Amino acid sequence: MINRFGYTEKQWRDGKEEMRSLLIERASARGIIPYSELVSKLKCIKINPEAFALGHMLGEISSEENAQGRGMLTVIVVHKNGDYQPGPGFFELAKELGRNTSNIMECWIKELHQVHDYWSKTQQPLPKVPG
Numbered sequence: 144m145i146n147r148f149g150y151t152e153k154q155w156r157d158g159k160e161e162m163r164s165l166l167i168e169r170a171s172a173r174g175i176i177p178y179s180e181l182v183s184k185l186k187c188i189k190i191n192p193e194a195f196a197l198g199h200m201l202g203e204i205s206s207e208e209n210a211q212g213r214g215m216l217t218v219i220v221v222h223k224n225g226d227y228q229p230g231p232g233f234f235e236l237a238k239e240l241g242r243n244t245s246n247i248m249e250c251w252i253k254e255l256h257q258v259h260d261y262w263s264k265t266q267q268p269l270p271k272v273p274g
Contacts, residue, residue: 148196150188155200158188163204166216170262175255177223178230198232205233209240214257 147155165184169176178192190197205215215237221227228251237254238244 148194148199150196154188158185158190159200159204161185161187162200163208163216166204166219167262170216170219170258171265173259173263175219175221175227178220179223181220198230202232202236205236206240213261215240215242215254216258216262218251218254218258 146152150158162181162185165181166176178197182190182192182197190200201217201220205217208214208216215233217233218229220233221229228247234244234247234250237250242250242254244250
């Protein structure tokens with residue numbers, strides 16, 4: 144059954160878990176990743192870097208990670224050119240989650256430090272990539 148943006152529930156769930164794993168790996172090394180590089184690394188689902196589905200998936204990941212007290216993991220996903228920051232959807236979600244977004248640069252840096260600090264210090268095993 145096709146449910147979300149043309150993907151089955153299993154495709155969506157597996158894609159989200161694979162994406163989450165890639166983000167955790169990059170965050171544990173205190174890195175960032177462009178949207179286009181992130182989607183090019185996905186093996187179990189194909190998403191265009193400009194697709195609404197990508198923004199929705201990133202939003203789900205950040206909301207779930209935030210609920211676990213680990214910050215907005217997708218803070219590390221940035222534009223490849225220009226401002227090298229997350230897109231406006233990230234900051235809209237940040238505001239919904241109670242972050243102060245009056246200065247987006249300050250908001251981004253604070254969240255980036257929180258996520259980098261958490262994942263670079265954690266000894267938790269990385270989640271298994273669906274396959």
